[in-house]
Amino acid sequence: MNGINYKKGFTLIEVLIAIGILSIVLLSVYGTFFSVNRAVRFADSRVYRLREIRIFFDMIRKEIESAYLDPKDSRTFFGIKDRDIFGVQASELKFTSFVPYSAGLHYVEYGLDRKKLTLNKKIGVPWEAGTPEKVAVLNDVMGFKVETDNSGKWIGTYDTGFTKRLPSAVRVTLKFRMDGKVMMLEETIIPRLRG
Secondary structure, eight states: OOSOOOOOSOOHHHHHHHHHHHHHHHHHHHHHHHHHHHHHHHHHHHHHHHHHHHHHHHHHHHHHHTBOOOTTOTTOOEEEEOOEETTEEBOEEEEEEOOTTSSSOEEEEEEEOTTTOOEEEEEEOTTSOSOOEEEEEESSEEEEEEEEEETTEEESOEEHHHHOSOOSOEEEEEEEEETTEEEEEEEEEOOOOOO
């Protein structure tokens, strides 16, 4: 050899530059990952809430479409009471229906809990004694309004004890809080069964 010593490897400055670049890349990936993860969790909570509300509307639509009234039988009825709880619409809906998830005619009732603003449901058999069990359907409800069509005008009170017939159309409006905002959805439902 001619006395020149060639060292193999990287200099300290090259190693420090490589570590600096690697740190910047890892921080970018880390920040992006957690931003995307936070956005996905936020979207999941919104989708879950909207899915829960859609299930409620599907359920009440099927029940109202299957509402049944026999004017000669006092155990069959359809009634709406317009209520207000400290400025919050809180209709009470009571009717008999051939519910899709159980055989036979059932008593169905929807109402808003005055303290918790929870939409509750009661279901039972009209000719059996006892109080139907109350079940929470939706939480954080800011308003529940039920109206019927009366010659083109929507009214919030209905009683088959006076009309002797089912309403021609029922409009259900639900106000709820999602992401700090109050949103409103409504659906118009036509009872299909006639006594």
